[in-house]
Amino acid sequence: MTDPKQSADDDGNPKFGRLLLVLLAVVALIGVLTFATEAYYR
Secondary structure: OOOHHHHHHOOOHHHHHHHHHHHHHHHHHHHHHHHHHHHHHO
16 A cells, blocks of 8 residues: 555655745735735825
């Protein structure tokens, strides 16, 4: 069932990709919040 080669390949790549997506989502959220607060307070 578990292939040693597959588990070795899956160690870093999926986690790094998921982390990259989360970081991009956080940066986008901060940008949206900044834009919204600037538009609200003007």
